[in-house]
Every structure is written in structure tokens, then in C-alpha cells.
Amino acid sequence: MSKANNNFEDLIRRVGIDAEPRAAHKAKLRWQMLSAFNKTVLRQESRQMKRRKIMINPITKLTAAAVLIIAAIIALHYFKPAEAIDESGGLPSPIATPQDEFAQGLAPLEIELPKSMFLDTPINRRVPNLEKPLGRPRPPFMAPVGTKNVALGKPVSSSDEEPIIGEIELITDGDKEATDGSYVELAPLDQNVTIDLEAVHDIYAVVVWHYHKQPVVFFDVVVQVADDPDFITNVRTIFNNDTDNSLGLGVGKDKHYTETNEGKLIDAKGIKGRYIRLRSRGNSDNDLNHYIEVEVYGKPAQ
Numbered sequence: 001m002s003k004a005n006n007n008f009e010d011l012i013r014r015v016g017i018d019a020e021p022r023a024a025h026k027a028k029l030r031w032q033m034l035s036a037f038n039k040t041v042l043r044q045e046s047r048q049m050k051r052r053k054i055m056i057n058p059i060t061k062l063t064a065a066a067v068l069i070i071a072a073i074i075a076l077h078y079f080k081p082a083e084a085i086d087e088s089g090g091l092p093s094p095i096a097t098p099q100d101e102f103a104q105g106l107a108p109l110e111i112e113l114p115k116s117m118f119l120d121t122p123i124n125r126r127v128p129n130l131e132k133p134l135g136r137p138r139p140p141f142m143a144p145v146g147t148k149n150v151a152l153g154k155p156v157s158s159s160d161e162e163p164i165i166g167e168i169e170l171i172t173d174g175d176k177e178a179t180d181g182s183y184v185e186l187a188p189l190d191q192n193v194t195i196d197l198e199a200v201h202d203i204y205a206v207v208v209w210h211y212h213k214q215p216v217v218f219f220d221v222v223v224q225v226a227d228d229p230d231f232i233t234n235v236r237t238i239f240n241n242d243t244d245n246s247l248g249l250g251v252g253k254d255k256h257y258t259e260t261n262e263g264k265l266i267d268a269k270g271i272k273g274r275y276i277r278l279r280s281r282g283n284s285d286n287d288l289n290h291y292i293e294v295e296v297y298g299k300p301a302q
Contacts, residue, residue, distance in 0.1 A: 112176075148298075160191050178211065191281075208221075212261050240253070
């Protein structure tokens, strides 16, 4: 006899039920009580087994631990002192926008561009290592607030003392238009011009317009900064597309480019210097060298 049956018999004896005269009623009552009793026992045992399985399962244990750790991290983030909160959330800083740069003491250079002489910039297939046209206006160049063109009106000298067309002074007169009387034409092959800023400056950008009346490409363009007019002391190169070292200044890694009304903007990265020298060696149309304007954006060095 099962444990449930024994318990039932004890219950019958305690309450004093007389089962002899009503056997059918006794059997029905017994079945109902056993059924209810067994269901209760089974439910209790099922709960105990589930509880044991939950605690034994390793994955469940790990999940519970992970939930506790995440909760602790969230609590530390939200309840630590205000001065210790990292507003970035521990993520890398976003790419700086012009607004961010301005807040850090930087602002876009205000470069006044001359009139464009042609609509599209064609690709000259004959020129190797030629950069592709951007297809849109050049993005703003950020520099310290107060940076301006410090080459305007400054003295200029040249390797060609008697230019074929124009005067050397045109290079820093502020006129960037590609019209007759606005540019200087120098002798063929290797020629250079040197600008004296008359004091040491922190130089952030150099913009050069060789000749943008037509979409030509000038070769062996090299831009250097030095402390003396003879370019002996502290000479540094900030641009060089002389890919075959024909000027003897080293092999250049910068690309050739097509002349446009935007000129070529060269990032000087705040380099210090007084003298700027620009060299070239003819162009894709002929062996002559031209300059319309050179702007040097900087501030007097402290």
C-alpha cells in the first residue's frame, strides 16, 4: 500500500467514518481525496526540482552574474560624482567640425577667389601622377583665429631678373585674376621666386596661382621655407611634386595638379620661417614659368 493510501486510512479512522453500509460512497470519496492529495504532492516536488535545476545550470549562473555586473556598472555611472562623469561616454571623440575648431581657437581661412575661366577641370592624360579633380569647391581650411595673408605687398625676388612678361611685384600685389597685366612670365626650365615676409612667422598655409586662364599643369613644383634669403639655414620643404628629382632637391611624393581659380593650397602645418621660395620647371603647354599670385597665411611668431 502506498504512503498516500496509509494517510487516507488514518484520516478515515480519525474522523470515524463508517464505510460498511455505504461501500460505493466510500470508494468515490477515497478516489477524490487521493486525487487531490497526489496533485498537491506532485506540485510541491515539481517546484523543488525546478529550483534545483535553475541553480545547477551553469549558463543560468553566468547569466545571473552578468546581470548583476551590468547593474553594478550602470549604478557606478549614474551615481558617481558629477565632476567625474565623462560626457563622451568613454567613446572616441567625434571628427571635429568647423564649430568645434572655432571653439578651440580655429576658424576657416577667408580666401577670396578670382573669377573662374573655365567650367570643368579636364584630366590631362599625358601627365603622370596627376590628382583627380575634386568636382566640388575646396573644403574650408582651418587655421588659428587671426591668421591672414602676410605676403601681401612683401618684397619678391626671382631667378629671372628680367621677366618676359610683367613684373615680379605682381606676385604679391593681391590681384589673382587671370587677365593680361596680372601675371608674370619667367624664362624656360628651372626658375624660382622668393618672398621675404620681413619677420619670422608661424606659417599655416601657402596658396599659389601659377596661371589659371587655361587648365595647364606646372611641373616640378617645390615650395620651401628658410630663415635666410639664400636658403642655407633651416631649409624645410612643404611641397614637392618633382617625381624624378630633376631639380636635385629630392624625389617628391606630392601629386601634379591642374591649375584652377582656387589655386593650390599647401598645408604648412604652422612651420616657422621668414622666406618662402617657389620653384617650377615649365608646364604641360610649354617650357615657360608663370605666377599670378602667392599668398602666405600666417601670424607673427612669438
